[in-house]
Amino acid sequence: MKPYLKLDHIDKVFTRGNVSSEVLKDINLTLAKGEYVSIIGHSGCGKSTMLNIIAGLTTATMGGVLLEDREVNSPGPDRAVVFQNHSLLPWLTVYQNVQLGVDKVFARSKSKKEREAWIVHNLNLVQMTHAKDKRPSEISGGMKQRVGIARALAMEPKVLLLDEPFGALDALTRAHLQDSVMALHQKLGNTIVMITHDVDEAVLLS
Ligand SMILES: Nc1ncnc2c1ncn2[C@@H]1O[C@H](COP(=O)(O)OP(=O)(O)OP(=O)(O)O)[C@@H](O)[C@H]1O
Numbered sequence: 001m002k003p004y005l006k007l008d009h010i011d012k013v014f015t016r017g018n019v020s021s022e023v024l025k026d027i028n029l030t031l032a033k034g035e036y037v038s039i040i041g042h043s044g045c046g047k048s049t050m051l052n053i054i055a056g057l058t059t060a061t062m063g064g065v066l067l068e069d070r071e072v073n074s075p076g077p078d079r080a081v082v083f084q085n086h087s088l089l090p091w092l093t094v095y096q097n098v099q100l101g102v103d104k105v106f107a108r109s110k111s112k113k114e115r116e117a118w119i120v121h122n123l124n125l126v127q128m129t130h131a132k133d134k135r136p137s138e139i140s141g142g143m144k145q146r147v148g149i150a151r152a153l154a155m156e157p158k159v160l161l162l163d164e165p166f167g168a169l170d171a172l173t174r175a176h177l178q179d180s181v182m183a184l185h186q187k188l189g190n191t192i193v194m195i196t197h198d199v200d201e202a203v204l205l206s
């Protein structure tokens with residue numbers, strides 16, 4: 001197997017004053033291109049921390065992350081994250097939240113019209129087109145999560161990082177979105193790391 005995404009001997013220690021807590025110790029993980037890996041573990045064991053390190057949002061205390069043999073040390077559009085606490089920008093509408101990423105990634109390769117159609121396509125995928133002009137404070141938690149998924153999918157990232165992406169959703173929406181993510185994974189062959197508390201979900205998707 002040719003390594004595509006590699007976590008190499010990662011340690012993470014959080015320090016405040018003279019108190020330090022060791023959250024991750026010697027984490028190694030190697031993914032081939034197109035692999036779909038699920039991470040399961042009890043609450044507080046460091047899953048989100050690990051995902052943030054891959055995203056380049058948190059730096060490892062020791063060790064590092066390599067994507068296609070290049071070291072990752074800052075966030076980039078090649079690694080999109082669906083956060084556990086759906087972090088949408090509160091001053092932007094649903095549409096604009098998705099647009100932000102799309103405009104960044106496809107500024108050159110798609111025309112303005114094509115980008116608009118692409119944003120709508122991804123909002124359709126998560127069934128959020130009807131609320132495209134609402135702001136995050138005006139929609140429910142599950143709806144925010146769906147917008148977060150649309151935003152990440154719309155960027156067609158090399159690596160998709162999903163932190164309990166289907167956690168706050170009802171069973172029907174969850175099944176629908178799981179299907180969408182699987183279809184996308186088949187179509188694009190992107191590499192996915194997903195955190196979940198649901199063993200069945202991990203088995204189904206990975
Ligand atoms: N910025 C931070 N500063 C200090 N400690 C932190 C920070 N972020 C996380 N931690 C600590 O690191 C540990 C792991 O947190 P993390 O969010 O990675 O857990 P998790 O596995 O994602 O849990 P959950 O399943 O509940 O989401 C926790 O003990 C948490 O308190």
Ligand SMILES: [Mg+2]
Pocket residue numbers: 047048049084163
């Ligand atoms: Mg977490």
